[in-house]
Amino acid sequence: MELGLVGLGKMGGNMRERIRRAGHTVIGYDRNQDLADVHSLQELVEKLKGPRVVWVMVPAGAATQSTIDELAELLQPGDVVVDGGNSRWTDDEKHAEELAAKGIGFVDCGVSGGVWGLENGYALMYGGSAEDVAKVQPVFDALKPEGDFGSVHAGKVGAGHFAKMVHNGIEYAMMQAYAEGWELLEAVDSVTDVREVFRSWQEGTVIRSWLLDLAVNALDEDEHLDKLRGFAQDSGEGRWTVEAAIDNAVPLPAITASLFARFASRQEDSPQMKMIAALRNQFGGHAVEKK
Numbered sequence: 639m640e641l642g643l644v645g646l647g648k649m650g651g652n653m654r655e656r657i658r659r660a661g662h663t664v665i666g667y668d669r670n671q672d673l674a675d676v677h678s679l680q681e682l683v684e685k686l687k688g689p690r691v692v693w694v695m696v697p698a699g700a701a702t703q704s705t706i707d708e709l710a711e712l713l714q715p716g717d718v719v720v721d722g723g724n725s726r727w728t729d730d731e732k733h734a735e736e737l738a739a740k741g742i743g744f745v746d747c748g749v750s751g752g753v754w755g756l757e758n759g760y761a762l763m764y765g766g767s768a769e770d771v772a773k774v775q776p777v778f779d780a781l782k783p784e785g786d787f788g789s790v791h792a793g794k795v796g797a798g799h800f801a802k803m804v805h806n807g808i809e810y811a812m813m814q815a816y817a818e819g820w821e822l823l824e825a826v827d828s829v830t831d832v833r834e835v836f837r838s839w840q841e842g843t844v845i846r847s848w849l850l851d852l853a854v855n856a857l858d859e860d861e862h863l864d865k866l867r868g869f870a871q872d873s874g875e876g877r878w879t880v881e882a883a884i885d886n887a888v889p890l891p892a893i894t895a896s897l898f899a900r901f902a903s904r905q906e907d908s909p910q911m912k913m914i915a916a917l918r919n920q921f922g923g924h925a926v927e928k929k
Contacts, residue, residue, distance in 0.1 A: 639662050639663070639691070639776045639777070640663045640664075640665070640686050640687060640690075641657060641662060641663070641664050641665070641686075641691050641692075641693055641777055642664075642665050642666075642667070642682045642685075642686050642690060642691065642693065643657075643664050643665070643666045643667070643690035643692075643693050643694035643695065643749060644666075644667050644668075644679065644682070644692060644693070644694045644695065644696060644705055645668060645694060645696040645708075645723070646666045646667075646668040646670070646673040646674065646686070646695075647666075647668075647695070648753060648901055649695055649749065649752070649755070650666070650668070650695035651666075651673060652753070652756035653693075653695065653722075653749075653755070653756075653760070653781060654782060655671065655756055656756050656759070656760075656781055657757070657781065660779075660780035660781075661780075662776065662780060663776065665682050665685050665686060666682075667679055667681075667682045671766055673783050679705070679708050679709065679712060680712055680871050681914045683709070683712040683713060686874075688714060688716065688717065689716040689717050689718070689773060690713060690714070690717040690718070691717070691718045691720065691773055691774055691777065692713065692717070692718075692719050692720070693719075693720040693722055693747075693774075693777070694706065694719065694720065694721050694722065694723060694800075695722050695749075696723055697723060697724075698724045698725045698726065698729070698874070699725075700822075702721060702725055702729070702733075702798050703729075703733075706719060706721070706733050706736070706737070706909070707736075709742075710736060710737055710740055710742065713740070713742050713877055714741075714742075715740065715741025715742065716741065716742075717735055717742050717743070717745075718741060718742065718743035718744065718745060718748055718770050718773050718774060719733070719743070719744050719745075720744075720745045720746075720764075720774055720777075720862055721733065721744070721745075721746050721747065721799075722748075722749050723797055724746045724748075724799070724802070724873060724874070724875060725746065726799065726874075726878055727746070727796035727797075727798075727799040727800040727803065727878075728764075728796070728805075729799075730746040730765065730796040730798075731795055731796050732797055733746075734746075734766075734795040741816050743766070743767065743769070743770035743773070744763065744766060744770065744795060745764055745765065745770050745771055745774055745795075745798070746765045746766065746768035746795060746796060746797075746798040746799045747762055747763065747764040747765075747774075747778075747798045747799075747803055748762070748763040748764070748798045748799050748802020748803070748805065749761070749762060749768070749781075749802070750762075750763075750802065750805060752856060755781075758783060759781065759782050759783030759784065759788060760781045760782065760783070760788075761782070761783070761788045761789070761805075761842070762778055762781060762788065762789045762790070762798075763784055763790055763792045763797075763799075763801035763802050763805070764778065764789075764790070764791055764792060764797075764798040765791075765792050765793050765794055765795050765796050765797030765798035765799070765800075765801075766791075766794070766795050766798075767794075767795075768791075771791055786822055792818050796889070800882075802875070803875045803878050804879060806873065806875040806876060806879065807875065807876055807879030807880070807893040808893065809888070810872075810876045810879075810896040810897060810900075811892040811893045811895075811896045812849055813849060813896070814892075814895070814896035815898055816849060816850065817869075820832065820836065820853070824862065832857075832862075833854070833857040833858070833861050836850065836853055836854050836857060837854050840854060850857045868903055869903050869904060870900045870903045871900070872897060872900045872901075876893070876896070876897040877897065877901070878903075879893055879895065879897075880894050880897055915927070
């Protein structure tokens with residue numbers, strides 16, 4: 639089949655290559671003309687035969703909205719837009735409604751796989767009507783990992799990005815657990831080779847995972863992570879997961895704590911800890927450190 643792909647960064651560029659390897663035609667557009675196959679969205683749409691499928695892989699928010707707005711004016715009834723970025727699921731409902739008014743279908747797709755997806759395949763979680771999903775199915779089949787798993791029609795519009803959001807929330811908590819365990823092992827004198835302890839967990843343990851494998855890779859490159867600053871950004875999906883939990887009265891203590899730990903990483907001199915130190919000094923006479 640033919641696919642229009644908008645956004646050819648690290649993820650989008652590799653996805654274009656994997657889809658092409660599966661025998662499909664991909665026409666890609668990116669603001670960086672060195673990466674693009676065409677010079678504009680209009681040219682991309684003109685080169686595709688109907689019914690068209692255009693997959694959008696641009697940053698969530700304003701960039702996605704403006705791209706979908708432009709496609710809404712260029713596409714025809716029966717065409718389908720796929721949002722494969724990290725959009726909030728509530729935006730999906732809005733985009734689907736706007737496109738439906740013009741007879742254009744919409745599918746949201748959470749994509750996981752990062753820089754390894756080109757060779758290993760991408761885990762896909764998509765939402766939309768069965769009719770719209772069917773038009774995109776050959777591309778889903780090309781992108782997914784080999785085997786029976788790694789791809790799911792999660793439900794109606796918004797379900798794909800909601801599922802990916804929860805996936806990322808779980809990822810936050812898992813990474814935080816590995817990080818805390820690593821720090822504790824590094825803190826004691828009795829454990830003399832923390833990296834090899836992590837490596838030993840890769841086989842035969844209940845905590846083995848791809849994230850553990852990646853942790854070992856990182857320790858092989860920098861055994862004590864001395865080259866890194868202890869700062870971790872959040873993509874936004876961790877926040878959305880916690881907000882959704884509040885809206886649905888679902889307790890998420892581990893995921894919430896992992897999100898707050900990232901916030902703490904951005905404070906070189908924590909204001910909260912200043913108050914804690916001051917209170918300990920006031921009630922117990924505990925020593926405080928002055929700047």
